[in-house]
Amino acid sequence: MSEVLFASEPLIRLSAFATIFAATAAWEVLAPRREPKLARGTRWPGNIGVVVLDTILVRLLFPTTAVGLALVAEGRGWGLFHALDIPMWAGVPAGVIALDLAIYLQHVLFHAVPALWRLHRMHHADLETDVTTGARFHPIEILLSMGIKLAVVAALGVPAVGVLAFEVLLNATSMFNHSNVRMPGWLDRALRWIVVTPDMHRVHHSIAAREANSNFGFNLPCWDRLFGTYRDQPAAGHDAMTLGVEQFRDQAEQRLDRMLTQPFREGDKTYARGRREPAQ
Numbered sequence: 001m002s003e004v005l006f007a008s009e010p011l012i013r014l015s016a017f018a019t020i021f022a023a024t025a026a027w028e029v030l031a032p033r034r035e036p037k038l039a040r041g042t043r044w045p046g047n048i049g050v051v052v053l054d055t056i057l058v059r060l061l062f063p064t065t066a067v068g069l070a071l072v073a074e075g076r077g078w079g080l081f082h083a084l085d086i087p088m089w090a091g092v093p094a095g096v097i098a099l100d101l102a103i104y105l106q107h108v109l110f111h112a113v114p115a116l117w118r119l120h121r122m123h124h125a126d127l128e129t130d131v132t133t134g135a136r137f138h139p140i141e142i143l144l145s146m147g148i149k150l151a152v153v154a155a156l157g158v159p160a161v162g163v164l165a166f167e168v169l170l171n172a173t174s175m176f177n178h179s180n181v182r183m184p185g186w187l188d189r190a191l192r193w194i195v196v197t198p199d200m201h202r203v204h205h206s207i208a209a210r211e212a213n214s215n216f217g218f219n220l221p222c223w224d225r226l227f228g229t230y231r232d233q234p235a236a237g238h239d240a241m242t243l244g245v246e247q248f249r250d251q252a253e254q255r256l257d258r259m260l261t262q263p264f265r266e267g268d269k270t271y272a273r274g275r276r277e278p279a280q
Contacts, residue, residue: 016168017171024181028130028181031181032180033180033198033238038251043126043254045256046136046255048132051136057139066150066153067163070162070163073158074157074160077157080156080157081094081158081159083157091159095156095163095166099156100166100217102149104220107218108229110141111212122136122259122262122263123137123138125259126244127244127251127254128180128243129202132178134179135174138259138260138262173219177198181198183197183198195219195220196217196218196220199238202241202243206243207245211234211241248266
């Protein structure tokens with residue numbers, strides 16, 4: 001069973017990614033939420049290029065995936081779940097929830113620490129949000145995030161099935177909640193009690209610091225409500241709100257080479273997580 005799961009992981013994740021990407025991209029064409037100001041040809045080469053680079057670096061620099069480490073932990077009895085002898089039926093959903101909380105806290109950390117924000121702001125420097133924004137992260141941030149994820153998996157001893165489920169779910173919801181898709185207001189209001197919706201997460205990509213410092217969740221929306229970082233709507237409304245960060249407004253900043261050097265250019269004196277206005 002373990003060998004089959006480990007061998008199948010790449011195919012499962014790639015199939016899920018391709019399916020969700022294609023479906024969401026088609027939805028964006030058929031029912032866009034905002035009229036894009038930049039053509040896909042301006043943004044997509046850089047966004048997709050950094051995804052390819054991130055994938056290659058993770059494979060080269062890490063000896064195992066999160067699922068692989070979970071299988072090792074299962075075999076050796078590592079982690080809190082094994083110490084407490086939590087059964088599989090409870091460990092899988094508990095593991096998914098615990099990993100999602102870890103991602104929420106990591107996200108807040110990358111906004112709170114200036115050096116980490118310089119890495120993370122490349123994600124926010126996208127002048128639009130769509131399905132590709134959900135995977136647009138600086139390679140150094142991806143490597144740090146992978147290290148944090150592996151540490152959490154080993155410390156908790158999350159079942160490998162739960163780790164795989166979380167990886168697929170996070171990937172899918174990240175593409176969904178960054179997408180530029182329109183849905184009825186009543187459906188958005190209902191869904192955002194269960195999952196982070198595009199309208200909920202788009203607030204987080206506002207150029208206004210008070211709005212960018214809210215709605216940190218990628219998957220479960222409960223963490224923002226629980227920790228007081230939830231903001232219902234952008235002040236200017238979704239159609240009029242400005243996305244991105246102040247320093248990188250030129251279209252040339254959407255090129256891959258410029259994206260990779262953004263953390264090492266121009267500080268951000270206007271941004272301070274510690275001075276965040278209370279979310280509403």
